[in-house]
Amino acid sequence: MTEKTKQTEQNGSLSKVKKVLSAPRFLDLLPLIGLVIIVAVFAVMTDMEIVTAKSINLILSQVFVLMIASTGVFLVMTIGGLDFSQGSILGISSIVISSLSFYSIPLAMVAGILAGALIGAFNGFFHVKFKIPSFIVTICTMYLFRGLCAYMTTNAPVAAVTNITSLNLTWLKVVFTVGVLVIVYCIFTYTKLGASLKAIGAGETAARFSGVRTNLTKFLVFVAAGAITGFAAFLNVIKVGSITATAGNQLETMILIALVLGGMPISGGAKVRFSNIIIGTLVYCVLNNGLVMLGLDTAIQQLIKGTVFLFVVTLTIDKKSLHIIK
């Protein structure tokens, strides 16, 4: 049988350093180290301004929606799929929430989650029933619902009830975000549903032969991702108060960047860590805000962002687990 193993070099001390650098423990910690370094770098460059309460508050205010939405996509990516429709889901759910906020705010929140779940179900259905790659399905739904969003805001932005922005309290948002993280973490780590997600990502056929209901689970994951983003939409509405056609634009790309910065393997499987979400989102927001604080031109900021992104990813990607890199 031809063996497909890789050869490692053994040349004295260089190999020892390489051994430490490629030890799984170290690789796991790398995103966290990256976060610390980025904060430190900006702290120095902005004369410590970035670690003031005001700045931290500002960073946090951007973190909430991104972190919650990333949690949903994290689940999708764990099973090896991709979801590019998140931005459109945020848009539609935000519109639903705004429209219903006049009747009752709790009702609006629930409706937003349901709207997200429905779009997620739409994604899951086409992916599972017709066996279309999730990449393609979610790009199509992104287009579809983005268009719908634009249509619904053609004449004017959809405004929510005016007192909704009074709910834009940091402590409330922290509670919501932490709540979502904790719930999803518990399900992911301590239930059989969570265990089956990793199995599906690492070997779907074998998971099926082990009794995992793969089709149902995949469908539910997309519904969950939609629902979670539907919840994130609530936090979005209480922040902005009214929804325009561009609500949630590029959210899916931001989520992808954030998760990758957090060290998440792009094909999911057994090596995903929940911390990818948290660290990744924080790194992304710190980077964003740090650059703004430095007073740089937007174009230069973006240039730096792109370069830093490539740099961080090169260091943190676990090359050994990707046998063939696509």
Next chain:
Amino acid sequence: MNEIILKAENVCKSFGITKAVCDVSMSFVKGEIHGLIGENGSGKSTFVSMLCGIHSIDSGRFVLNGEELHVRNQVQANDKGVSIIVQEMGTLSGLTVADNIFLGREDKFVRFGIKNTAAMNREAAMLLEKYGFGDINAAAMIDNYNFEDRKLIEIVKATHFGPRIVVVDETTTALSQKGREELYKHMRRIRDEGNTVIFISHNLTEIIEYTDSVSVLRDGKYIDTVKSSEVSEDELKRLMVGREIANKYYRTDYGQPVEGETVLSVRNVSVPGQITDISFELHKGEILGFGGLSECGMHEVGKAIFGASFDRAGTVALANGTKIDSIPCAIKHSIAYASKDRDNESLVLFDSIRDNIVLPSINDLAEKNILKKKKLDKFANEYAKMISVKMTGVDQFVSNLSGGNKQKVVLARWIGKNSDIIVLDSPTRGIDVKVKADIYSLMSELKEKGKSIIMISEEIQELLGMCDRIIIMKNGVISGELARDERLNEEDLIVKMV
């Protein structure tokens, strides 16, 4: 024709700290079919892959026709006259048959960057005709052909340029009888033309019948070369393992036939294109064997019992009448399945040993829906140690294990689930002699405990040695049933298979 064509001189190769090939020196002569055998991990695959340019050599060298061999990939090896037919799929989907035959060597059809597809197709068609595969269309997409035909195309690809050395690496396990005959025919042709075939196989019967001489590797070291006509299977086994195989390889009891309660009842089961109207019963404590040629449908029977077949008609039911229609249902009702396609269906390769062992039992291990890591670790460790899986710990990824150990992990998960009915499909395929013995004794243990086993296998010896009853299949239907008997031999089974 006793002239030496190829010499290996002190060839060494290590992967990390594992020494795969240690200081192996051997020679091969012109005009022979030279067998190469050894347990899994003996280094034979690594040895030939170095010869063919798939792996690099750490130290030592190969000398072909007096000239040192320096090749870095298969095409370079081909240019030097060395080629290999691999065990897995060696052709690429999405390309035509002709593209595949000439892959990597298109340059003779390319002028100024332009590929003369028509000429390439013509030459491919000519070759296919010459080999006797005339009904394969050179210009068609290779995806239109099944695994076996694609293997035949691979034979053309590997031998059409008249190589001096052809390595056949465990190719026969995946072929039907007809495919194997074709392969043997071409192996003989290559030998008769004065060239050399290096034939790797775990099937000692096949080795003795088709080779002129056999070399044995053990633990990466060269042991001996013997003449095939002067050696027996037991002697070969001894050379491979290094000691007398304990007598209890297979079961040695030939007592009463198993009667007793029926645990599984299969009635009129059909899967379109695979099996038709299969009915039988499985008794408690019985080892029921299924034998036949590769395409007879017996592998599908295993899947059908486990609820894994698509479009299955008929009923599979337990003693209490519960019908088994899906995989979760089968597992819940204590049926286990070890697939022939181990790496895809029985194991999540890129996951830990623990996750693999725990997965089917996950419902039972959850207290009020909560899983605790300590409990999972304990569970996995217990069963992995019970079957002596050679590992560095339950966190180790299954992909790093040898074939025999992977199969042990598969068995560990089902023993952990404590399944009462265990379907084993080709359980010892591609596994070395020592682990085979372990698996057979495990099967006997399970039988003593009252578990019922269905063993689907293409190795007749193993069916004869282990089963209480053997059902033979042919062309998708049951063609005969034989009871365990000392006097039973291979011919009795073969006559019903063909």
Next chain:
Amino acid sequence: MNIADRINKIKNNKIFGRFYGVLLLLFIAAVVFAVFKILTPDNFGTPEKMYYYLQSSIIYSVGACGLYFIVVMGLFDFSIGANVVLSAIIAVTLSRQFGYAGLLIGALVCGTIIGFCNGFLYTKLKIPSMIVTVGLMLIFESLAYFASGGEKQSLDASLQFFGKAPGNMILAFVAFLLTFFILKYTKIGTYCYAIGSDEYVAKNMGINVTKYKIIGFVLLHFFVGIMAVLSVSFGTSVTATTGMASMSRNFTPLMGTFFGLAFKKYGTPVTAMVIGEFIISIIFNGFIALGAPTTIQNVVTGAALLIIVALTTKPAKGAVVK
């Protein structure tokens, strides 16, 4: 004979079998056309209008052809949109001094350089293509902004040969011919398919996978350069924006590529991509003719593609689809 048998007979017919894919596509196009023609006979479907729909679709078809090379290998590139903008800006800037030569050569050279850069970084950094091109997208958008000073760059009226017939048709046709030729008559085509099929085996066969992946990216962005010329000639100007705005330009060419992939097994990917984008254009314009707002465009594109892919995907039972 029932329908399935009839269809199979056509598929296997020696003469027509080869055209089955094309016939199917033309059939779909005809159906779509008929639907809108019936619904709004006056606003839609006059020969001039159809010609117009075709012209707007071939811009994306060219991009689809380029994208095909790498998607077939299992790779993807998010920086296409950014490249269109960047190449267009370079092209317009150079055209002020060098006329058509500047326009064409500027875009093609810029595209090729970007393609080489993408391919090189992808292979050197060993990061999945999707991720590395997201980073590159950010960088190229910024570069485009710097190159244009953030201001709208307009193409001189005298240089708009490629913005209307026959200029655009000729250029696009050349691009299609080139794609067809490369796929069918060079090693590049064979190797791209081989790498996409099983990279490990391809490597063992002595195929220099790294080299051909880089070639794939170069080809992709070369074609994107052509697309940039067509695009800026058609729209007469281009403005660089940051904030990942270029992402929206990535997906319409991708739609065409999906058509190409879906019909690959019938042996006519290039035709499939051209007709496919045309079908989408018909649908979009059909809705406009019905009085739907322009925001409907995205809905249409998304839904149309989803339906077509759903109808044409037929994976084996039990196959794993991510």
